[in-house]
Amino acid sequence: MARIVAGTAMSHVPAIGAAIDNGKTGEPYWQPVFKGFEFSKRWIAELKPDVAIVVYNDHASAFSLEIIPTFAIGCADAFPPADEGWGPRRVPVVKGHSELAWHIAQSTILDEFDMTIVNKMEVDHGLTVPLSLMCGTPAEWPFPVIPLCVNVVQYPPPTGHRCHMLGHAIRRAVESFDKDLRVVVFGTGGMSHQLQGPRAGLINKEFDYAFLDSLTRDPVALTKITPLEYLRESGSEGIELVMWLIMRGALNDRVEEVYRFHHVPVSNCALGHIILENR
Numbered sequence: 001m002a003r004i005v006a007g008t009a010m011s012h013v014p015a016i017g018a019a020i021d022n023g024k025t026g027e028p029y030w031q032p033v034f035k036g037f038e039f040s041k042r043w044i045a046e047l048k049p050d051v052a053i054v055v056y057n058d059h060a061s062a063f064s065l066e067i068i069p070t071f072a073i074g075c076a077d078a079f080p081p082a083d084e085g086w087g088p089r090r091v092p093v094v095k096g097h098s099e100l101a102w103h104i105a106q107s108t109i110l111d112e113f114d115m116t117i118v119n120k121m122e123v124d125h126g127l128t129v130p131l132s133l134m135c136g137t138p139a140e141w142p143f144p145v146i147p148l149c150v151n152v153v154q155y156p157p158p159t160g161h162r163c164h165m166l167g168h169a170i171r172r173a174v175e176s177f178d179k180d181l182r183v184v185v186f187g188t189g190g191m192s193h194q195l196q197g198p199r200a201g202l203i204n205k206e207f208d209y210a211f212l213d214s215l216t217r218d219p220v221a222l223t224k225i226t227p228l229e230y231l232r233e234s235g236s237e238g239i240e241l242v243m244w245l246i247m248r249g250a251l252n253d254r255v256e257e258v259y260r261f262h263h264v265p266v267s268n269c270a271l272g273h274i275i276l277e278n279r
């Protein structure tokens with residue numbers, strides 16, 4: 001039987017990818033950011049997951065406003081990096097896990113979640129930046145990845161409650177897969193995050209810290225936050241935090257928090273990061 005052993009969440013700010021790709025990680029601005037992931041890199045190298053489910057959002061790279069799936073799962077064998085305007089990131093092609101992805105698609109759809117099945121897709125910084133933060137710059141990514149894409153770009157996004165419930169459905173799906181796989185789930189995006197307008201650069205540490213506290217101890221409380229509250233408290237892109245609730249819903253009700261990191265600023269956002277283990 002497959003099982004979910006741990007979850008992690010982190011911001012996926014594109015400038016992080018550019019810093020890595022352009023050899024700027026040692027610069028004073030970036031040093032503390034990458035220092036904050038040294039533990040995490042060791043942690044995942046020791047964990048050696050067989051597969052990762054990475055919950056992220058596409059930023060008009062694979063999809064556009066022509067087609068906006070609320071939840072989409074990548075069932076392909078491989079997902080090339082997308083060209084986001086400066087050419088594709090020079091990172092390895094993301095290898096998929098088609099068999100488990102199809103099983104999750106079947107299980108969650110029969111469990112009444114309307115997943116869009118995607119058999120061909122490029123992946124942008126939303127997915128590749130978290131992999132870079134956790135795995136560095138390897139020649140090949142150390143584990144296959146199932147991309148799980150969520151619409152948080154075009155209103156209306158799914159609610160936090162719906163996302164948490166989807167996490168539960170993913171847990172049931174993984175646990176009904178008949179091969180011995182140890183699975184880790186990534187939630188990405190956020191935290192304090194407003195890229196434009198008069199409130200650009202909004203940072204709300206109080207909200208971010210409270211979110212991290214509740215994510216570990218009382219995620220159900222977070223499922224009551226409305227899209228409007230995310231907008232007000234966390235900025236126009238703060239809604240990305242609902243993707244952390246998919247990760248959390250996929251874990252056991254009680255988890256152990258093994259690491260946390262919060263840093264300001266990255267671009268004009270806060271960078272949040274947490275690691276939770278099923279015990």
Ligand SMILES: [Fe+2]
Nearest residue numbers: 012126189240
């Ligand atoms: Fe994003």
